[in-house]
Amino acid sequence: MKWQTLRKALFGAALTASIALLAACGNSTTSKTSGTFKDDLVTKDTLTIGLEGTYKPYSYRENNKLVGFEVDLGKAVAKQMGVKAEFKPTKWDSLIAGLGAGKFDLVLNNITQSPERAKSYLFSDVYTYSHYVLISPTSKPITKIADIKGKKLGESTGSDNAIVAKKYGATVVPVENFTTDLQMIKDGRIDANINAAPSWYAYKADHATKGLTMTELPSSEVAPAKVSGLLNKKSTKLQKRVNKALKVLRKNGTLKQLSMKYFGADITK
Template sequence: MKQKGIITKLLLVVATLIVAGTLTACGSNKSSNSGSSYKSELTQSGKLTIGLEGTYAPYSYRKDGKLTGFEVDLGKAIAKKLDVKANFVPTKWDSLIAGLGSQKFDVVLNNVTVTNERKKSYAFASPYIFTQYVLVTKSGNNNIKTLKDIKGKKFAEGTGTNNEDVAKKYGAVAVPSDQFVNSLSMIRQGRVQGTVNALDAWNSYAKEQSTKGLKARAIPASEEPFAEVSPMLNKDDTKLKTKISNAIKELRKDGQLAKISKKYFGKDVTTQNN
């Protein structure tokens, strides 16, 4: 009986150790999963790598050789909230989305409008700008007054941009243009009849450059809804998307988002009522 009792105790000890080991393993796995950080989704450790053009004032552009603009300041503010450094990678528009897909950068901040087509392949964090459109034509052109008048007309637009989408929606023939200033030059030269673009881009241009030979009409929301601009990410980067969304919400709540907007646009364009 004594020997049987010893064997029974030994079996109980072994069983206890097995259960404890199993629980420890499960606990370790749970801890590992719950503790996995959004930082594991970053292309470079300790950095939020941001793709942008750097040629589109006032969103991102160079002044005295230095990269500046609304989205540059926004990128720095978001990175600070995420406790990482902002790493900007200036890239031409037609390579921005491809660069995101190849993980050249973590997020695109480049006045990118949320569309149903883009949402099929990419994720979008919380919006940070609501953009009103503008219709720019040659000053002597009296035939184009609204978007309904652009059908069949040649319009200079960036390939793959929401501006191009709007122009095509109303029947315009899109002529590729890689920069807003080039689109305006094409209008002056008579190569195209006009362009659809962001009102804020036009206002920024008008402050620094002559608008001689051009006329612009702000398109009311009743004619074409404001464009919702958001950070664009890879669909799999769900944790990073959540962190960036939360950062933007915090920047909106503490007033930093509006402050940055007023610095570059002269008003708050971060709400639908701007």
């Protein structure tokens, strides 16, 4: 009788221990899979943002200070998320590679959505729409997208502008920035440049454009690009949190205010 009582007691203790162990394992699994967007950050409590810093009005230096539409946007997104923003100015051809290498959490650099990029990266929600323009010399104007076939166009390597130029048969000459593009057109070293309309208007506000002709490309020929932030494929929690912040900024008018400040127009729709 005593042995049966002891055996029951031992069995009960073993059962209790097993249940406790299973519960602990369950809690451990839950904690690993739940987490928050902060688990995706490169640096604790910091949203590390990659951008060029030479692309006015998106991001550029003024009095040695980094400013611009996407700089202010990055700060506003980070504030909504309860973290600080840290910017890493990087040349265009190293931005995407840097994101893949884990140097940034997010790239804000007038990047448009494309099926090719979607294979390797995540997009945030759209925050602006970018209509294309064709810039050429006044002496030899090119006013139709079909006419760039066989022409030399200066574009940033791997940019959306370069993709459009190649699609319509142009020979792309690698050029690092918009200002250099325009000077090369004036000098006759390239035939034209395809770019975002906001970039042209921002440049025109501060620089002489004599000798240059700008033609807005109809949406029916070249669809406006959807501009989004770019994130690592694994950063799904961060993507959701960034999108939540963008929704708030769109709803409370911040996104439109920033657009009007830097472009003089609402390009968020």
